[in-house]
Amino acid sequence: MASSAYYYPVVLLGLALVFKIPGLIRARHDPLVRSVAVVMLLGSSVFASAAPPSIAGVNSLTGIPNVASPLVYSLMSAFSGSCIILLITWRGGPAEQRRRATRQCVIVYGGVAVALWLLFAAGDAPVERLRDLDTYYATTPYMREMICLYLIAHTVAAFVMTSLCWRWSRSVHGLLRAGLILLVIAYLLNLAYDACKITAVVARWSGHDLDHLSTWAAPPLAAVSSLFQSSGFILPLAGQRLIGLRRTWARYRALEPLWKALRGTLPRRPVRIAWWASVELRLLQRESEIHDGVLALDPYFDPALRLAASAGASSDGAPPEQASAIGTAAMVTAALQARAEDPDGDIVSSARTYQPDTSAGLGDLAAVSAALRPARPPKAARLSVFGRSGVFPR
Known part of the structure; x- marks a missing residue:
């Protein structure tokens, strides 16, 4: 050799x-x-x-x-x-x-x-x-x-x-x-x-x-x-x-629809990270911004709407996990609409704070993100966006 x-x-x-x-x-x-x-x-x-x-x-x-x-x-x-x-x-x-x-x-x-x-x-x-x-x-x-x-x-x-x-x-x-x-x-x-x-x-x-x-x-x-x-x-x-x-x-990538939907609700401008940052760091930032957006929408969430949308998805044959994600996505969609119709922030924060179900970790958020685009509140739930005294029904 x-x-x-x-x-x-x-x-x-x-x-x-x-x-x-x-x-x-x-x-x-x-x-x-x-x-x-x-x-x-x-x-x-x-x-x-x-x-x-x-x-x-x-x-x-x-x-x-x-x-x-x-x-x-x-x-x-x-x-x-x-x-x-x-x-x-x-x-x-x-x-x-x-x-x-x-x-x-x-x-x-x-x-x-x-x-x-x-x-x-x-x-x-x-x-x-x-x-x-x-x-x-x-x-x-x-x-x-x-x-x-x-x-x-x-x-x-x-x-x-x-x-x-x-x-x-x-x-x-x-x-x-x-x-x-x-x-x-x-x-x-x-x-x-x-x-x-x-x-x-x-x-x-x-x-x-x-x-x-x-x-x-x-x-x-x-x-x-x-x-x-x-x-x-x-x-x-x-x-x-x-x-x-x-x-x-x-x-x-799966979190992108949910992140884009909630991006306008963030209380402050997101911190920009370097273009060479790892995908793990990017994912961490995206998850953090999603959770911040969820907290900003908290006064507008309607758990009853979520349950109604989940029940409707279940009756249409969706598996339990998918039905839950569809219900959450419908609630997020309605909350974004309610917030858009409340530019002065007249809706007061409820004493009962909505806590997103994160027991399955990132998978739940990814499923909600996947269901977000086609998700729509049930017809009955869309009849009134605001309840009495301008407070979104809880």
């Missing part, structure tokens, strides 16, 4: 990490978000450090031949452990059980990283090898053990992740299942990478030369695997975010 190809996964993982920075800042106390960031950071670090130019640079900077090898292998071990920790956090379960599994993973792969450095320090590797260190030093004492240790740790992690992701994917659906399937493919490619490396090393032990498996076949498998890994981890999280944004935007 060309040296430049090592940096493609670095760029992709780096861009994914950059896009995650806003979410990481907002949810910096969320262990799942932190775990995703750590996985992407370590994944990009592995490929950045494993590129032959990077290896040569580290060796030259330190003046120690092949010192980059335990660095790369330690990062690979840390990356393997972080993937398992991410899956543990992602899957959930009892908090104490998750903490215990996380501690065990940190201890095991942290111990592997320490052992790799100790074995390198005990070994003798005077000839710099940028691409074929695994096979060149496959029979060298201590270097041999270092190479075997990182391959075993990587293989175990790939096997565990393949098994866990496959079993979990059979019990979930949607984007989560799609992400897990991508992870299964990624770790099967990791196992193929390990198989190539181990076969080449074992061939050296028996006096055969299968170095091409380690030098030329394994690296492309790792590169493709990283793409599936990053996609598998990001797809469910990004997909959930997109679904959430779509729902928020749909609610924002």
